[in-house]
Amino acid sequence: MTELDAEDNKLVVLARGALGRTGGTTGAAIRDTDGRTYAAGEVALQALRLTALQAAVAAAISSGAEGFEAAVVVGAKFSDAGVSAVREVSSAARIVFADRDGAVFDIIDDAEVHGG
Template identity: 75%
Template sequence: MIELDAEDNKLLILARGAMGRTGGSGGAAVRDLDGRTYAAGEVGLAALRLTALQAAVAAAVSSGAEGFECAVVVAGKFSDPGVAAVREVSPSARIIFTDAKGAVFEMLEGPVEGDPATRPGIPEGFDLETESEVFE
């Protein structure tokens, strides 16, 4: 099991809180280069759809963030377009993926080549077709 340091664990708590507040299926939080944090849930309006990570990145960038140290994605997908947004702003930012309960199953450090779904450490019960944890 991967243990997070205190700062990354704070992002996890913020992301899970955003997920709970919005009632969505995922949450995300980012920390900018100045240590400021931004958390968001999914946006599912008819006129606007954003993943939680896209919403967190948008909040940070619109607040003047010039780069990211780290992002945490709770119950998200490797194919989340927010990953590309994080990489566009900060190619070396760490991106941590957790299940809905907060257990870390992947930590991406820097640009990723190839299909992340083929990387070791994918948790048991993780559905590679839908990229979500299967709960029984």
């Protein structure tokens, strides 16, 4: 498994923090091309449902982000619907998937899946 750099490790911490604050099953964090980070948990309202990654993307885009460098999702698989949202904005952004303890189990880098 590829080791994460300090900036991607920071995203793991932020995603785990969002997971803990919301009490949900997933958390996500994303870094835009200006280096700003956004973290979110899943949204499960009757009127609105978003995965944690979709919520993080929405927070970033609504704050003016124009592109993404990397994202981390804790507690979800690479089939997360937020992957498409990240790819729509930045096709080459790295997306890291980790378990609730922060252990990385999948990485999507340059639109390919790595890891196991």
